[in-house]
Amino acid sequence: MRSWSAPNIPRLPGDSVPLRLYDTATKEIRPTDPGPTARLYVCGITPYDATHLGHANTYLAFDLVGRVWRDMGRQVHYTQNATDVDDPLLERADKTGQDWRELAEREIELFRSDMEALRVIPPRDYVGVTEVVGEVAELVRRLGPSTYTLEGDIYFDRADAPKFGEVSGYSEAQMLALSAERGGDPARPGKRDPLDWLLWRAERPGEPAWDTVLGRGRPGWHVECTAIALATLGAGFDVAGGGSDLIFPHHECGASEGHAATGEWPFARFYSHAGMVGLDGEKMSKSKGNLVFVSRLREQADPMAVRLVLLAHHYREDWEYTPGQLAAAEARLARWRAAVAGDSGPDPEPLLAAVRERLADDLDAPGALRAIDAWAEEALAGRGDRPAGLVRDLVDALLGVEL
Template sequence: MHAWPASEVPALPGKGRDLRIHDTATGGLVTLDPGPVARIYVCGITPYDATHLGHAATYNAFDLVQRVWLDTKRQVHYVQNVTDVDDPLLERAVRDGQDWTELAERETALFREDMTALRMLPPRDYIGAVEAIPGIVPLVERLRNAGAAYELEGDVYFSVEADPHFGEVSHLDAGAMRLLSAERGGDPERPGKKNPLDPMLWMAAREGEPSWDGGALGPGRPGWHIECVAIALDRLGMGFDVQGGGSDLAFPHHEMGASHAQALTGEHPFAKAYVHAGMVALNGEKMSKSKGNLVFVSALRRDGVNPAAIRLALLSHHYRADWEWTDPVLDTAVERLGRWRAAVSRPDGPVADGLVEEIREALANDLDAPSALLAVDRWVAIQQSDGGADESAPGLVSRAVDALLGVAL
C-alpha cells in the first residue's frame, strides 16, 4: 500500500532540541533520546468514514513529533497502518450496499488526499492489515504454541495472564478495563474465556464475511491488536521510540498490543513511550462515527477553507487536550493565516533568530504548539507596528513555520 507524497521540509540554521513528551505509561514527561533513526508507529484509520477532524488532530500531533526529530538532524522511520478489514468497515459496507474492499479503497484514497492537503509528512511504511496477514498468522501460532493463547470454538484468544506487564500502559483497574473492552470492540461477556479481558487474535471464518488462509489456525481473519503488533515488529522491532494514537487507543488497543509483543519476544517494553492525543468534540460530544457528529477535512476543503487554516486551527490546541470544534476556532485560524502571510510578504522585518528558538523550545516541551503560535503572533505584531531592517527575517520565519509547524506561508 502506498502513502501520500511528502512536502519538502525546509532546512533551518542551528539544531533543534530533544523532545520531552508525555508518556501515558509513566504518567509524566520523558525525554526521548532516539538514535540516528527515530522510530515511531502511529495507529491508522479504519477506512469507512475518513478524514474527520479527530483524525486530523491526531495525525497533526505525530507530524509535529516527526518535525521536531528532523530538526535535530535525525532520520525518522515512521510506520502507519490501515485497518482495512474490521467489523465496523464490514457493517458500513452492508448498510450502504457496497463492496467492502471498494469502500476501504475509496476512503483510504480520500485520507491520502486530506493528508497531502494538510502537509502531513507521510510514513515510510504504510501497511494495510490485509497485506500483513501472512506475517500475522505465524505470530498467532507462536503465541498458541507457547501457551500464551488458546482456542475457543475455533477462535483464538490471547491470555492476558501471559504478560506480567499487562496493565502498565493504561494503569486502569479491572472494572474500568472490562467496561472499555465492551465499548471498544472486545467481548468480555463471552462464555468460556479464561479472562473476560482476553482479546481475540484470530477470528474463525464467519458466513458471509471475508476470510484468509490461516494455516493451522484454519480460515479466518486477524484480531485488531495483533495486526499492529505484526507490522510494528516487522518494520521497527521491539523498543521503538513512540507508539502513538488517540487517547481512546490507550486501552484496549495499545495495552493489548504491548502485551502481545512482550509475550512474543520476552522483551519489555514494546515502545519506549506511549503518546496519546486528545479527543475533538462537536456540539458537546466527542466526534465519532457512531454518533455521526463529524466534521470532515474534505468537506471543509470543498467549501473553500484553506488547508493551512485548518492546520492552524488544530495547532491552536495542545495535542493532549480535549477540545471542541466551533466556527470561531476556524475563523480565528483564517484570520491568523492572513496576518502571518501579510507579514512574511514584506521585504524586511525584525530579526527572527530568537523566534526560531522560541518555536523549537515550545515544541520540544511536549509539543506545545499553542505557545509556538503565540511566539509567531508576537513577531508578526512587531512587524506590523514597527517593521525592521533585516531582509532575511521574513524568509526565515516562513521557512521555520513550514519546517516546524507544517504551515506553508
C-alpha cells in the same frame, strides 16, 4: 500500500532542542532520545468513513513529533497501518450495500488526499492489514503458549501477560467497561478471563477469510499493529502513538503481545496519545455521526487554516470544535502571510529559538503560535529590518504551515 506525497521541508540553521514527550505509561514528560533513526508507529484509520477532524488532530500531533526529530538531525522511520478489514468496515459495507474492498479503498484514497493537503509527512511504511494477514497469522502462532482456542477463535490469555495494565494504569472496572465499549467481548461465554482478547477470528459465513497457518480466518483488532510494528520497526521502537481512545484496549493489548513475542519490555519506549475532539458536547466519532470532515473544511478554507485550527490546541487536550475557530485560523494565516510578504521584520533568530523550545516541551504548539503572532505583530507595525525568509522556513519546517 501506496502512501501520499511528501512536502518539502526546509533545513533550519542553528541548534535544535531535544524533544521531551509525555509518556502515558509512566505519566511523565521525558526526553525521547532516539538513535540516528527515530522509530515511530501511529495507528491508522479503519476506512469506513471520511477523515474527520479528530483523525487529523491525531496525525498532525505525530507529524510534529517527526518534524522535531528531523530538526534534531534524525532520520525518521514512520509506520502507519490501515485497518482495511474489520467489523465496523464490514458492517458499514453491508448496511450501504457496497463491496467492503471498494469502500475501504475509496476512503483510504480520501484520507491520503486529506493528509497531503494538510502537509502531514507520510509514513515510510503504509501497510494495509489485508496485505499482511499471513504475517499476522504467523505472529499468532508464535504466541501459542500464551493463547487458547474458543470455538475456533484464538484468544490471548491475560494470565500470561504479567505487564498487562501498565500502559493504561486503569482499574479492573475501567478496563472491563472500556473493553465492552471499544470492540471487546468481555461477556462472551467460555472465556478464561473477561479481559482476554481476540487474536484470530475463525471464518464465518459471508465474511472475508484467508488461508493461513491457522486455517481460514482473519486477524483480531489489536494484533495487526503488533505484527506490522515488529516487521517494520522491531521491538523497543521509540513512540507508539494514536488517539487517547486507543490507550485501552488497543495499546494495552498490543504491548502485551509484543512482550510475549519478543521478551522485551516495554514494547515501545513511549506511548503517546492525542486528545479527543468534540462537537456539540460529545466526542467526535463515526458511531455518533457528529463528524466534521476534513474534506469539507478544505472546501471552505485554505488547508493551512485547517492545520492552524488543530495547532491552536495542545495535542493532549480534549477540545470542542466550533466554526469560529476556522475563521480565527484564517485571520491568523492572513496576518502571518502579510507579515512575511513585507520581507522584513524583527530578528528571526530569537523566534526560531522560541518555537524550537515550545515544540520540544511536549509539543506546545499553542505556545509556538503565540510566539509567531508576536513576531508578526511587530513586523506588520514596521519594526525591524531583518529578512523574513527564515520565519517562512521555520513555520514550514517545524509547524508544517506553508506561508
